[in-house]
Amino acid sequence: MSEPKSPLEYLNIVKRRKLSLVLSAVVVLLLFILLAIGLPSIYKSKALILIEEQEVPQEYVNSTIASFADQQVQVISQRVLTSTNIANIIEKFDLYQQNGFDSDIASTQLAKVFRRDMKMKLVSADAIDPRSGKPTEVTIAFTLSFKGPDPATTQQVVNELVTLFLNENVRERTLQATSTSEFLTAEADRLNEELLELEQRLADFKIQNEGSLPDQYSFNLSTLERATRELSNITLRIQDLEKRKIQLVAEMAQQSPTVPLVLPSGDVVLSDLDRLKSLQAEYRRKSAIYRNNHPDVTRLDREIKALEAELGAGADVGYLRLQLQEQTALLKELRGKYNDNYHEVLNTKRIIEQLRNSIADADSKAARDQTASAADNPTYIFLKTQLDTTESELRSLLERKRQLDEKSATYENLLKRGPGVERDYQALVRDYDNANAKYQEVRTKQRDATASKTLEQIQMGQRFILLEPPALPLKPISPNRRAIVFLGVVIAICVGLGVALVREGMDGAIYGIRQLTEIMGEPPLVAIPYIDNDEDRRRRQHAFGYSVLAATAAGIMVLVYLHYMLQPLDVIFFLVLNKLGLS
Structure with missing residues (x-):
């Protein structure tokens, strides 16, 4: 098993393979520098739009547009960023080098690219919800941005988007307020017609049920009570007058209409x-x-x-009635003592029947009035006058009693109809009150809608204000060339070391006593170091030349990167002099 290499051996490997390491690292670094230089610059322009609340307090004018600010912004965004508007913007500013395109597929694809390059971001702030009292986030503004390779075009595109958003907000709010006002006006007219119809129905109902309406119940009841009391008094008065009449008739029956004739002898004829x-x-x-x-x-x-023929009249009706009363009283007394077949009872019944027939005949012939005109007895005349007065008053009271009976019956009927009439009346009144309340509510909303419409037309409602117009971008947002170069340096070092290690592994030559000991199994007795010759020196010279060329090329690339990507070299030179205190 081979022992791990020591740091010194790795250092020797780097020394042996320094040419491969440097060349591969320089090549990779140059590629990354070219990539950083070659990537196009992307500029971004941004505008900040403030969502300003209406200037007039809502206590005075309540807006009919009840959508939240973020919702309103999203709706306007969907209306502005249509494929047609995006195609017009792309054609107007010659974006994506597609001027005059007319393919639906190309238009859709370019719209997706435009939406990717265009960003809208809501700006929120912490606030307290007045309804719940809890903290919440409120949208107070939003930003519009666009990125592209040309800074001036980017600024113009954002300006165009801002104009579209502002105009669409005004148009949308004015249209919404106008539509709301027109709808509420039509609804108010419809409810007004319904209200007039209910008023007419209510008036017709009052006419048809005059006297039985709920508000007339107390009057009807009090009128009926007064009529009942008056009727009771009149009934008592009629009874008194009838008794008085009977008394007068009885007294008249005892008097002769004429004064008795007294003869010189003193006899009364x-x-x-x-x-x-x-x-x-x-x-x-x-x-x-x-x-x-x-x-x-x-x-x-x-x-x-x-x-009777001589007098030209019949019997005295008053006298006959008095006789009828006496015989009736006698019959009642006899019936209390005897049965109906007793001869005195039968005689009395016949007398009563004859008296009734005589009274009927006397009334038909008006005997009483004719004899009264010939009366000369003062007592009889006085009683006759009293009787006439009593009968006149009695007739008046009877007529009044008849009127009161009719009046009582009328008001009793009105009171009986009262509950049913009240039920129907309350239903009509309830419908009228509901319709009137709804009409008043719609009228209030209509006035608010009209005021809101005026508010939107003069742009004093909620509106978008361009707080920060899009500025001309001076520095690109991408690519990050410093990061690319730094990444290139790291990768170049890694690639150089990797190439050196690969070449070292593929080389079959023996370097050092340790490799020889691993091959032979025993350490050598003597180690003779490598002796340079002319060929080796020429090879090293060539390698040094290549390294100088590579370093020079790398230096040139670095200077180009600094000059074009960061700052011009003359500026960097003067900055260095200032740092050193030599300027």
Whole structure:
């Protein structure tokens, strides 16, 4: 088993293979330097756009555009970065050397490349959510950037993107506010028509159900109570008047309409009317006892008719009614003592029937009014006047009672209809109130939308402000040539060492006592070192020349890199002099 090489042996290997190591390392380093020099410079221009809230406080004008700032930016980004707009930008600034392309596939591919080179980044800040009171991130701005090989073109592209974003934001917000205002105006008109229809239905309902409306319930109830009280009072008054009338009729029945005639001898002669009453009473008494063909009954009937013909009138209705009351009271008394077949009960029934017939006949002939006109008895006339007054008041009260009965029935019907009418009325009122509340709400939103529309038109709402315009990039962002050269140095060293080790492994020559001992198994007695000759010296001279050439080429490449990639050599020279204090 071979022993590991010592550091000195590795150093000897480097010395032996220094030419291969240096040449391979220089070649690799030159390749990386050429790569760093040859890669095109990529410049990046960036603009910062601030999302400014509306200038008028929302307490006075509430915006109808309720989307969040980041959402609004994303929507505008999708509208701006369409394939058509990207194709126009590419054609306008001759990007990707594709001026005048007309292939759909090429347009799509170039749009993808453009979106890759163009970046939009949101800028957020910590804030407190006023609704929840919790900390949150709020989008306050966003950046637009574009990278390309030409700095001026890059700046122009970003300027174009900024213009598109700003214009699209104004157009989008104005369009959205206008659409919202128009929609709310149409909705308000529709609700207004619905409200007018409900108002008409409510008015028609009030007309159809006048008196039964809920707000008239108290009035109806109080009116019915007043009518009931008045009706009760009138009923009592009518009863009193009827009693008064009966009393007056009774008193009149006891008086003769005419003053009795007194003869010089002092005898009182009955008047024809009194004699008629006497005959009628006698006739009823006889009729109750005898048949109609009895001589006494026939005689009395003949005398009565003769007197009636002479007087031109029938019996006194008041007197007949008084007799009817007396006979009715008598019949009631007799029935309390005897049965209905008792002869006095039967006679009294016949008398009552005759009195009723006589009263009916007297009413038809108006005998009472005719006899009253001929009355001259002051007491009778006074009682007649009282009776007429009582009857007049009684008729008035009866008419009033009839009116109150109709009024009570009317208001009772209104009160009975009240619950059903109230149910339908409340349903209409509820529909009207809901429609009115919705109409007022839409009207409020419409006014807000109109104000928001005006706010957007004069650009006082939420807007995009170009805070930092795109600057002309002076330094490329890629490639990182320093990193490439540094990586080239590392790889060149590794490649040089690798080449040296490979050549050492492929070389069959013996170098050193240790290799000879490994081959022979025993250490040699004497070791004679390598003796140079002319050929060896020429070979070393050639190798040194090649190394000088390689070093010179590497130095030239380094100077070129410094001059073109970092700073001009004259600037570096003066900087070095300044550092050394020699300028």
